[in-house]
Amino acid sequence: MEASTSNILQYQTIPNESETGELFEFEALLEIRERDGQRGIASRPNNFRSTSNTTRRLSPSAITINNNNDGSYIDIEQQGFFMRRDRDKLVLVMLKQTAGPRHLRVKNCFGMLLAPGRNLRQSDMHLLEMKSAGQGQHNPRVYVIEARWNPGAWNFEVLNTETPRDTRVFMSVAVDVTFEGLDESLRFIIECKARIFQQYERFWFPPRRAVSETYRLLAQKTMNELSADPCNVIHDDQLKVVIFESTTERERQLSSSAFDGDMERSPTRHMPTQLIHPANGSDSDSDEPLLSGSGDVCRECSEDRLAAWNEMIDLWKQTPEQRPYGLNSLIHDGIPDVLRGEVWLLLARIGPVQADLVQAYQMLLEKECPSEAIILRDIHRTFPAHEYFTEENDKGGQKALYRISKAYSLYDDEVGYCQGLSFLAAALLLHMPEEQAFCVLVRIMFDYGMRELFKTGFDALHLRFYQLQCLIKDYAHELYSHFHEIGIETHMYASQWFLTLFTAKFPLQMVFFIVDLFLAEGMNTIFHISLALLKDSNKELLHSDFEGILKFFRVNLPRKYRTEVAARELIHAAVKLKISHKRLSKYEKEWHELKRQEIESQDPLERAQRESQGLKEQILRLERENDYLARELVTSKICLQERLDTTEDQLETTLNQMIIKNRDCEELADRERKLREESEFIKQKCRDEVARLEEEYRRSEGVIVEYKKICTELGLASDEDKRQFRKLKRFIASKVSGCDRCSNELADCLDLSSNSQRPSSSLSTYDGEGSSVGSTTATNDTSAMHMMELVEKLQQYEQHIRQVELELAQTKLALVESQCQNQDLAHQMSVSTLLQNGSYSVNDNRPAWLRKTISSLREVAQAHGVTGSGFSSGSEENNVNFHSKFRQHQRSSSNASTTSTNHITNKYTGSQTDRR
Template structure:
């Protein structure tokens, strides 16, 4: 610990004293020991300086609190001080000796990086600290103080915040700095809000968002986190230095005094450098947040206001982005579902600035003329033109742009993970599913009778995480959860597939992001769990689909069920030289012979075999190339009815594409399967019709067994004539790739 000077003797007997200094009350020509207070500075007595220490992460609240705890416990020479906090950004924080009122040390505001207070209920609740850059930002130090009167801590931090508001009188040198043009004085930002709740398993997950009412769905009594993403989208880039406050209040149209400061956990740029991310913790059980911790009446909602204060290097005063969002506090008995991606509230802001200069140097700065949100602009337009309907609501989840119809005709394949899946669902359907799930939970050993009919229409997206686990029989899988946590600690070398799995999906597109990290761990765990098969190319797509609906541990459990359970037995396709997979190809071709004989004969004539176009269909359960709306519905049916539904979907695809395929040759057919077929089902309506057709096709298990016997009889006859070589899965894919490449000069067929 380092103290700036030796301990001062004596202590002040008076209560906390706050007094404002004016610039004319002291002379700048005073002696070195004479305090030089800044204009509008606020002075606090009854403080003890506990010392300072070097820190590596000057903006980390965790690091600051750790040092605060250490210095409070180990301080042997506490120093009574008076603290002077300026009211302007050009000012200086000063430590004064209480009796002589002489200056001990000073810290310019522009060098202070971060302020933090001790958490309530801890020994450090009467402490605060700030970090500063020392010796040209090469060294960072933290200074820790204790207040005799605990209530003063909040007032001191508020004074620091006031200093950073940079509200001092400014001298505009209009003759020296040319003003920005009307087109260049507006800076556009998008600000997104995400709410996370403690999931009871040691992690925080993003809460669901009700699209019908456009409101976040919260649970009472659960610790929460607020995550703010700020991204500048136009004009010259401005540098965000730090967040100086993250505030929250129930209701909307609130006054500044109604806002409550949250504890900051972290701040800094995202891994790609495009966004600035601020995270704060929120304890809903505190009295000021009572309104958003009590169950909201059915079909009602309330508002919540979040504010983030940012210090931007080139801007004279902090910029506050204010977001008003709808929230609903659901009953503890309501089913809330793990979201498959970030559910954020997004608002666009227009910051209008005017160029100016400091008096002291030639650094160009800007002053804020106005800050307006897109929602405010829309309200003004609506008010000005009452006959014009407002455009789609802003400040909500930003939908993906519509698909370009022209893309249908190009040669680029559809990226895996494409397509939005709506959470919207009719209330009657949700009520039907809610009643079914309530009954099902009373007897998990038996499926409800009406379940298959409901699944054929598609499970509501918001319910899939729960329903899939119940269908797979993973409702009581604590042992597998623990096993998963052990497996992911073991060494493995699975990296090749991760970057190309669902690159079109926000959750998986970032290299090294949360989605890719979770996906890697699931694939790695399975490779260790199933030593016989290990990880096979393409499994990552199925794992990703599951991960979009449930946490890692549950996704791993359902993956194991799909691979091992006799109803699905997906791993059998990878065993014994892909014997079962080739049997599936034979069964599909025999089904084509019965259901689509002209297409079957056409494929025979052009030399197109099932393994050339259907390998992905079986090995990845259609997850690798088709839009997610269709993929999710297929997994609904698979978990409910078993692996044979793949034949239903395959026949439906062939039936709907029959006329196009009949007009193609070998190369044309392969290209058609690769590009136009997946793109055709980007339309939700087309995908729904396809799945209705698939469910209407009747394929008996007796018929499939008959075809299976035919295949094995044929294989026995072939092996008697000439034994076939044994291939590993990797070699199999390699040979198929070479075959197709030589035939069609393309490698995009492969997984």
């Protein structure tokens, strides 16, 4: 073991038996008191009596009911302390040596430490403020240590927080003490559980047992040299601590040795364990019962078994009033979970449509229920371990359970709502809708006789207790004698079995098996199951005392059947028990006879006193219930006021946010209205512009058609003029063919004037014609005059051709300009459309594919000068170049024609002069 700075010795392992030494035993008692508002903390009791158990019963006068404002002990039950939050407390630890060869007197106490959790390390403990430490007034062998505890400190937050229902929190209290004759200080650690309530909670529990712990100390004698001077050596008996351990630690080590071996445990390896202890914990040292609704349900089923059940159900549905042969043998093995809801309906004789019960159920839900408060209180206790009935579940298990309980309390006026009825309804809800669950519950209560157990006076329930007691006497006589000897009565453990049909404490798998058998066999199933439970636990019950038996029924018995195999074996054992109806009828007659004799033997005064005592107890119970309801009312009012304040704050915040949002909405509405007006204005302008452009486009198309028509007519006229010109040339050529000179001159002139218009083959034809004519009557004056006239006509025709070609060029130019203008208008119209749709901007925010398409079209237009529909809008410079080149060509053609005509005329005049 590692030595700490304070030389405090904690738990160690057990040494070998060969070691020798002195053995001492100590006992420590832990008490916690709370500070009141007027008289401070109540004084501690002065007496301290030793017990051999791990718990001690306090004097009834030492604990008061905490319903006023005086200091008092904290109530204790088997689950630990009941404490209230935000109240200063006084922690008292009383130490006493109970065994040993000599008395070890306490020399000093270093301090008291406290921490939430158990099995803690030294560093996890927190020091409390010491108030006093010293010997007891009436018993000097008792050492009393008192310390103040402020639960509001941050390190005690866990112990100052309200614990959930059926949950406890572990806490550890330690005191460091030095003894005369010991070389080391000892740390006494007491581990316990506590439940934290609200600050103004009042407890109605009678005095309970205080928490106590026993310790064992093994020490060896050593010789200590008190002086370094060899002449002055004084020897004194000193004890060296070998082992110091508590009973709890010893039991914990023994239980863990089966898994971990005999490893030595070091204080540095101790870690806090189980700070919050749930009620359904499975650890061996827990005395908490299983929560209702706990346990896993096996949904697996073999194909053969499922096929047998399906065949049985199909046969059963043909005759629902008659159960098929072999059904009970299948039920004894358990109904498959996937078919359990359907089989329960058939067993309870609930048809597919129960119009009367379903309609009554819907009508009852609309009525007010006087037992609503009790139902709501019990719902939170029903199957808290099942996720379907938790408050966080969205499926509404608690709501459905509330509706069924409310509807039945109104449906059965004589019985009303019965405590424990919700457990059976919850088991039904896990396999069918709430309407069907209500119908099955009504059948169980009326047809199976369950409601007789809840009637006023509970005579039928006491009859069942008597019958069960007689059956125990017949089937387990030794257990009956043991119960009778220690004072265990049947109602102490069997009342919950009868009233809840074993659904309140046992695991779900066993609950479903019992409901299967109950719906098939009836009320006698409870006797079979009860006897099977007692016979299966006969050995444990025979070796237990009064409190042990009650704890066994409450805690250990349900834990034995958490597995499907154990539950199925119990059902088989219950079925094998032979309980005849005649035997139960005999017991019933005996009970009625005993009741009659009891009534006859009663003294009227004694009976009146008994009734008066019963009424007093009822008044006391009602007063306690009234106080409980009043406390709940005050708590509810406080909670409602807090929720109201929170809601008002949230409402004010929401209203402010709503005002801001309304203002934003108004601004957005104004902006939207303006944008709509602008949009309508732009749309109207776009429509007007589009109409104007369409009108101009139509006019341009008309002009273009007219230009095309004119161009066509001019082209035809030009072709006709050319044809006449060629005809005239042939005629002139034929006339001058007789004169070689004239023919040659004429050929030269024609070749000069029309070399760009006429192929060379034509000239060769003219040359051939002129050369073949020979010399004719060219010298004739008449033919010369006629030649002049022809030349003049030729000039006129050429002039006319030039005018026609000029008009044609002008028409083509106008056509090109109109096409350019038309394309410009179309472009403006497309831009207006894009502006209207919001997809065009100055920065050219057009899509990428559209920009690429337009750029490609422009490149093609620049390359070719025109597009598929004419000249492009971007080729105006090309149009200008075309017009200039066309005019130059016209001027050159005209000049060439004039030159050629003048040349012919001059030659002809010169030839005539020579001839003269």
